[in-house]
Amino acid sequence: MLEVVEPVDESRTAIAFATEPIFASLSNLLGDYENLPNVPDEIRQFELDELELQKGLSQLGKGLQFCHNDAKIVHGNLVPDAIFVNAKGDWKIAGFGFSTFLSRDPNVPTPVEYWNYDHELHSYCQRDLNYQAPEYVLDQRLDPSNDMFGIGCLAYSILNKGVTLLQTRGNLNTYRQQIDRINHQQYEKLPAHLADAMTRLITREPSMRMSAVEFQSSKFFDNILVSTMKYMENFAEKTRDDKGQFMKGLLRVLPQFPERVLYRKILPCLLDELKDHALLPYTLPNVFYIIQKMSPKEFEEKVLPSLKPIFLVREPMQNLLTLLEKIELLHQKASGVVFKEDIMPLVYCALEPKNPPSVQEKALKTVPSIMETLDYTTVKASLFPRIATLFAQTTTLSVKVNTLLCFLTIMKVLDKFTITEKLIPLLRNIKTREVNVTMATLQVYQEMGKYVEKEIIGTSIIPHLWNLALGPNLKAEQFEKFMTIIQELSDKVHQQHLRHLQELKKLEDQTKSFSAASDPAAANGNSTLDDFEKLVQGGSGVAPSSLTSNSNRASSTENPFKISSDNPFANTGSQDSLDMFGDMSSSLPQVSSKPVSFPSSTPVMKPAAPIMFGATSNDGFGSRPMTPTSNSTSFQQPQHNGFGSKSAMNSITPTPTAASSPFTIPPLNKPLTGSTSTSAYTSPARNTFSQPQQKPAGTPPLSHTLGNLSSSNSAFGGFQSAAPMAGGIQPMAPSNMGGFQSQQNGNSGGMGFGMGMTSTPALTPSRPTSMMPLAPMTPLQPINTGNKGFGSPGQNNSQHKGKNSDLGMFDPFS
Structure with missing residues (x-):
């Protein structure tokens, strides 16, 4: 049933009420846009999937079951305009303007007022004769079976893109003629199981029709996908064990669902269950499967707001491992700024020293894949300090090696000062002489030689490499690799420093030459005067x-x-x-x-x-x-x-x-x-005797001749x-x-x-x-x-x- 979230508000000119968010009416999805001033492309290009039809008709049957058995009311006008599709894709029954309450005494029939179609009235103001049961129009008998005849006509119209089974145009005589032939109607073009249900819905005799409960139990709805959606409609009533078992099996059937059903029906239900942290290891894999099919914009708008609160959840640790395994997917779906601000806290949380080594190692392995998105400020101020702290405090060999590999990756972003003042002292404090750590340190130093100055290479890097190279656990080929890198770095220092000295010598010679050329005392005898006269005479010859x-x-x-x-x-x-x-x-x-x-x-x-x-x-x-x-x-x-x-x-x-x-x-x-x-x-002594004089007015200017x-x-x-x-x-x-x-x-x-x-x-x-x-x-x-x-x-x-x-x-x- 369509839920009303705000009561009716009546004024002199209008009566209004607010319902749950809806996508469109079923009539709009079938091509009738009379009530839409602007038709969105999503509605204009909408095509119902068979699963959506099955789910929708099943929901209508459930709604009619509530009306007939609980509310004791007959809808009386099940037309496409009275069925709404909400934002989740659920079909909701509305349009109860022609509904009638049943008699409380089953032995007393419900009185029916005679009705005739009026062509002068708008179709919205009266019942649609094409969806009315014959016992109500011809026999004036009101019964719940009237709605079951209407749901059969509605299903036929949906499968035929809006073309109705009865086409009376409001004429009662035409209606009688078509009702007389209704039992001989064939439904070859309809799905097999739905055709069987149609023969039991569209009949002249009400006693031959199936009820709302029987309609929901027909083979047309005997489908694992429909059963899954029915189960999720009552998911909040299930126990935690049942939910966990359902989530495990849901991942196997999700590929069979249409994308529209996944986005509108399955995903909202899964996001609601993220609040239960105990079910996160079972819920997150299903969520990430749906995320793969979404665009970055849809991910940021629909999924990310629900995921952000669980990025900082540490218990259970399986939650962090699941999120870290999907960090590359989050990297693809989120823009650079969104990833840096909303998703990187997940990595920071996993790098904390108090976490298990498995979580730390998993977080360290994700760093190389996300470095392209991070800027210098984020790396220096947030990521590097956490990795450095973990490197200094961890006692796990695999974690220490992975931190060194992270240093190798982020060194391309760090500045020389951070490398010189923070990273090199950190490496020099390594106490272990394990071969894996030593060789990883060698790689870091080799990469570092591309970015630091020759003084740092000669005074800090090469001496430490010699210290590591003389370790007792290295093999011959590993020692040779050390020697090769040490020689490369030494050659670099040699070439750069020699070039520097040569440039200084050249600059010094140029300075001396210029000073000698500009010093008048360098001339011999009276040649200074001659040179000056030549200079001031210009080209006088x-x-x-x-x-x-x-x-x-x-x-x-x-x-x-x-x-x-x-x-x-x-x-x-x-x-x-x-x-x-x-x-x-x-x-x-x-x-x-x-x-x-x-x-x-x-x-x-x-x-x-x-x-x-x-x-x-x-x-x-x-x-x-x-x-x-x-x-x-x-x-x-x-x-x-x-x-x-x-x-x-x-x-x-x-x-x-x-x-x-x-x-x-x-x-x-x-x-x-x-x-x-x-x-x-x-x-200087004479300047004190100078007496300034004022220039008289009218004195002509001094010429340059x-x-x-x-x-x-x-x-x-x-x-x-x-x-x-x-x-x-x-x-x-x-x-x-x-x-x-x-x-x-x-x-x-x-x-x-x-x-x-x-x-x-x-x-x-x-x-x-x-x-x-x-x-x-x-x-x-x-x-x-x-x-x-x-x-x-x-x-x-x-x-x-x-x-x-x-x-x-x-x-x-x-």
């Missing part, structure tokens, strides 16, 4: 002879601005003489846009000579070029150095200098601020601006830079962009901190000198304005 002649000129007292054929500033009378920068490019150093830094170490001895435009002087702080002025060929220098001391005018002696140019050009991409110091080499390196208030190597100067060129007041200063419009100007070297004995490279603001540029004018020399510092050069100059050149630095 200066020949060594040119460098030599420049060096010779630097050591002489000849005026470098004398008109000669090799003077790059001489006026040759051609238009090319005006191309100042083209001529200067072959003799002047290339000026970079970044500051040029020079090594402060390894000074070289060089005569104090004119570096760029003038002679050198020694003022106690090093060499610097003198700046020639207007009318005299002599060189004029300040009478005071940066600290107020007198400088030797004619003392020209070799002075240690850096093997490089004495000045730097600040980078173009950095802003310039006013300062009294512009030299690239400054004394040499022509913008001087302004109207600066004296630069014998050239001066054409801007009017009131006081001419005057010696500088004591300051932190050697050079000259000029007076413009009678005002004292700051230090110009002098190219002389600072008077310091120890040259320290530093970046220019700031620069004087530059006055607006004026057109280039020839320097007006009356004589072939240069004027004295105190002479006003403005009086020579307009006269021809012996140099015949323009000031390229304005």
